[in-house]
Amino acid sequence: MSSTLSKVYEPASVEARLYTWWRDSGLFVPSDDHGDAPSYTVTLPPPNVTGRLHMGHALTATIEDTLVRWHRMRGFATRWLPGTDHAGIATQVMVERDLLAKEGKSRLEVGRESFLRRTWAWKEDHGGAIDGQLERMGASLDWGMYRFTMDEVSSRAVREAFVTLYEQGLIYRDHRLINWDWGSQTAVSDLEVEARDVDGKLWQIAYPVTGTEETLVVATTRPETMLGDSGVAVHPEDPRYRHLVGKTIDLPLTGRTIPIVADPILVDMEFGTGAVKVTPAHDFNDFETGKRHDLDLIQVIDLDGRICAPAPARFVGLSVSEAREAVLAELEQGGALVKVEPHAMKVGHSQRSGVIVEPLPSTQWFVNVAPMAEKALAAVKDGATRIVPGHRANDYYRWMENIHDWCISRQLWWGHRIPAWYCGACEAISVSRQDLAACQKCGSGEVRQDEDVLDTWFSSGLWPLTTLGWPEQTPAFKTHYPNTLMETGWDILFFWVARMMMFGIHFTGEPPFKDIFLHSMVLGEDGQKMSKTKGNVVDPIELIDEYGTDALRFYLATMGGQEHGIVFSRKRVEGYRNFCNKLWNASRFAMMNLEGVDMDAFRSEVVTPGRWELLSVADRWILNRCAQMLKTVDAELKGWRLDLAAGKAYQFVWHELCDWYLELSKANFKEGADPTARGRSQGTLALVLDLTLRALHPFIPFVTEEIWQQLPGRQADSKSLMTAAFPEFSGDEGATPGPLANLASLLSAPAVLEAVADIELLERVIHKRRNLAADARVPPAKRVPLQIRTSNQDAWARVERVRDALCFVGRVTELSRLDEDAPLPHGAAVDVVDELEIVLPLDGLVDIEEEKRRIAKDLDKRRKELEGLTRKLANAGFTSKAPPHVVEAERERLVAVTRNIEKQEHLLAQLSGSTP
């Protein structure tokens, strides 16, 4: 006797135990004896080392683990690589905040060395929590291959990449305009600037033309930047201003005189006044314009986001917004403010600190990515790497085609320090893989390393390389590069995926993965992006505590295929919790009835030659349904449709296996049942459950493993379900050896197809009988006699074949046939199923009027259907142009509907006649 399962599935008592067992048994590591099995490698997008698991991580973990487990069961040499990211700004800010709260000090006060020590300590204390959370998700990661983006291997890889790119001239240092995040006190890349909608204003300011009474009115959204203006631009073809080109402006408030230039690129005559103030130091377009006209670069905003000299002293120290007020006030006083109008616009904000990003001139390190982008673009266009869903490739193309140089230096302390050394003696720059104590040019020991660190995404971009030990040519690298799959959210397509593509190809000549699968975002239940301020954040761990990991995973798997945002639904998670419980209880029922199951006998007697007719109609039917489900799951998984695969399995388990088969099988499991029939039903049930658990395991690993371990009659091809063979259909109708051996014929054998039709009829008859009983307020549990009125011998023969099952599940005490012409018993409820009239004798309890209403209603529907069909078939266009099988199907439908209507009309007449 198998051990008894508890009445309700309790995830908490199962998950940790199974996870530990899996991991300690080495099941997450590909075994050495895979021989020539194809490899399947996925690298987990490394979460921030001090981060906590959010729904995005949970979705990633679910999709990847499902795919990984699926491939592992299919026999691939499967490896899923874990790790964490040092997350430059994010982590540094946390530690800074902590330092301020606990000691009231800034990082500058404690100094770089001490601050870094604290950050490492913080990482030790708070890091790794997310690893435990990934374990709770059931993630079958190869923990032995764990990597951190700032560990030794990663650091070596980063230096190797940096130095190589420098030597190739693709990394360089330059003084130019960059995006400055004064909130975090660092430069940021274009990608880290997000344009937010702002209700701004457009001010018109009159600039006096030198030596004349004339003014030139410029339009601006940032009047405070006039303090740094070094010119005014007009369109060369603008008749209003042509005479002013070459003259100068007496710039108000500053005492400076600046030129009026003609520039067709910057100026749009239609916009504003057609005259643009040019501030090369604080606007990217103006910077370019300044270069074209050799205008001065006058920086008036400093690294703190405050006005600085050479702006007039009275403005120095003011914040940008204060300066704006002050400037406007003075201009207004001087009568220079001509007009103000509201102006909706986009303003760049730092993705990290949220402050408005100031463009300003600065010396930074850049990567010239264009040459790499070209190859990365080609890799996708050529199909070497495929992006799923396909339309995302368009975003990728656009971005790659319009790529700008990447600013990679950050004025932070937490990160990979730039491996460049400046010589105090000869001023040379040395870039090196090893730390330098002397200048490579002059040998002077007076060298100091660049203070800055690299953008976090620089090391992330190398991730598929570093996880495998690159630049060392490790065995792991040889086996697992390129990865099979990169699965991540589309929000980091540019930040991360694009960079990995570029670096991967550049350093190895091969793109880092074959497939890129991009999932969408999980939104709050209100349909908005989850955010703490909105209070709509859902914590996956809390969901696991409440519903179990499998419930959350199944939910996320069914949502994963969506191409739009996923609006979270707690109710659906709850629904999948219920599903796990349903599966659990179905298995519980099975175990109560599988004592002594003899699978060897079952396989040799029934399965081997495919002698399906030895099985009961119900047994044949469920095996067919199961095979169909497996085929669908297999096909949908191969098409990336986890949602449809999961949905199919759900539907099968609940509505075919539980709703019908388990009920039907009870007759064979009852005391006194025929031992042979019992044995075959046992074999059927054990086989179906075994196969179903295998198919479901990638989605809901815990509950399936827990059941499978206790399931009598399972095929013991593995100690764990994790490494048991997946029931996989091959391309044709056949199936791979293993669990599906000899089962392919279930989809086509006549004896099986006949059983399928029989059970479908049985379902419809029982449904009708329940319907009649419910309408007549007969309690569902009450057993009743049932009569079937028909003269159609074939139809009746079919009923005869399922008689016992029908009576058993339909709670029918006695099933008898009435001839078509026979009168209805007095007060019987009647309805029609195809050729059969289902007669439920009710001893006059039936409400004849209700009866008639129901039939009349259905009759009405049928007549409309008939009308439509008739019209369709009378249409020569249809009969001549539609494919023959479609026309034929419609003809058959017409016959069936006609027959049904006749039956119902007859019935209605009869009922009306019998009304007193």
Place this chain on the structure above:
RNA sequence: GCGACCAUAGCUCAGCUGGUAGAGCGCCUCGUUCACACCGAGGAGGUCUCAGGUUCAAGUCCUGAUGGUCGCACCA
């Protein structure tokens, strides 16, 4: 401004290459049938956003509009 995606039952979502509108939840009526009340039985509920077009046939393909989401972009 350019582009993508979405618009199907009260809610969250399926509906593949065009061929009788589906699921889960919610709602209504029953039910302590020996796997499960995290359950069972029955039921109500949709002119598939709108307008055109292609077709014998359109939720499905095309065009346009409207609404929503999201990318990209220097309109001062």
